[in-house]
Amino acid sequence: MxxxxxxxxxxxxxxxxxxxxxxxxxxxxxxxxxxxxxxxxxxxxxxxxxxxxxxxxxxxxxxxxxxxxxxxxxxGAKVPGPVRIDGPRVRLRPWRSADVRAIGEGINGDPVAMRHFVAPLTGAENEAWCLRMRRGIEERGWGFWVVEVPGVAEAAGVVGLLPISFESWFTPAVEIGWRIRNDLQRRGYAGEAARLALDHGFGLLGLERVVAFTAPENTASWTLMERLGMRRVGDFEHPRVPEGHRLRTQLLYEVRRGEWLSRKG
Ligand SMILES: CC(C)(COP(=O)(O)OP(=O)(O)OC[C@H]1O[C@@H](n2cnc3c(N)ncnc32)[C@H](O)[C@@H]1OP(=O)(O)O)[C@@H](O)C(=O)NCCC(=O)NCCS
Missing domain, CATH: 1.10.150 (DNA polymerase; domain 1)
Structure with a gap:
């Protein structure tokens, strides 16, 4: 496809x-x-x-x-920031120092949360990843935000928009991505956070389209893409996944600004 x-x-x-x-x-x-x-x-x-x-x-x-x-x-555009975006239950916010440990222990270093990635991140890899996400938001005003659920968790996960840093037939493009702590999944947090991020991307950031991708085995992730109204537009070999690895072929979804805005009516 x-x-x-x-x-x-x-x-x-x-x-x-x-x-x-x-x-x-x-x-x-x-x-x-x-x-x-x-x-x-x-x-x-x-x-x-x-x-x-x-x-x-x-x-x-x-x-x-x-x-x-x-x-x-x-x-994508550069906007004054970093901004905080509040929804009914979740908040997308810039990074704080304490998030590095929380996201490392709760998600990036956790073999269950990371079972659809090539490997969980080591402590050093987690620090480098979190720093990159933090700097991205500081530099352009948007990126992968920390998801806070006030009254429930200061750092429930990471959701946001990121310019794709590898090359493929569908790049350049901005992707939407999500990671929620295991114990907080299936409560609608990723869905709410993703809708906030897409509203921001198609609104203030002026993006024309946003893509998302995942391996076919990651049912939770592609179900979320479909619930958001994203369309499957093809598949691709992920250049950062070793050839022959079970995660190498990924499904690609997209949503365009016109579709997103018209569905919101
Ligand atoms: C993908 C992920 C972020 C979803 O987070 P979540 O907070 O549980 O998602 P939500 O509760 O908002 O659910 C969104 C939709 O997906 C569905 N869904 C969530 N998990 C699912 C699962 N395991 N199987 C089938 N459907 C699932 C929900 O039912 C919901 O659809 P609905 O509105 O029709 O009920 C979460 O499973 C996760 O962090 N996984 C590990 C990290 C990861 O793999 N990230 C993606 C990398 S590409």
């Missing part, structure tokens, strides 16, 4: 995609420090075009701004 058109469109990634913006775009963008799609996060297309015009005098087509804006909408 892989998408052959998507494979072709995504082939070659940075170089090929920038090259399609206008002739010489890849070189011009590199000259102002944009070498990967994720370097576009938080940039404004009109500002970037002004910088490009100053960096070299190559002619750009009239559609240049619209094309750049469309690409930026795939990787």
């Amino acid at each position: 892989t998408d052959p058109a998507g494979r072709i469109a995504g082939a070659g990634m940075g170089e090929a995609r920038f090259g399609a913006l206008w002739p010489g775009a890849a070189e011009s963008l590199a000259a102002v420090g944009v070498e990967e799609e994720t370097d576009l996060i938080g940039l404004d297309a009109a500002d970037l075009l002004r910088r490009l015009a100053g960096a070299d005098g190559r002619p750009m087509p009239p559609e240049a701004e619209a094309r750049l804006a469309a690409l930026i909408a795939r990787v």
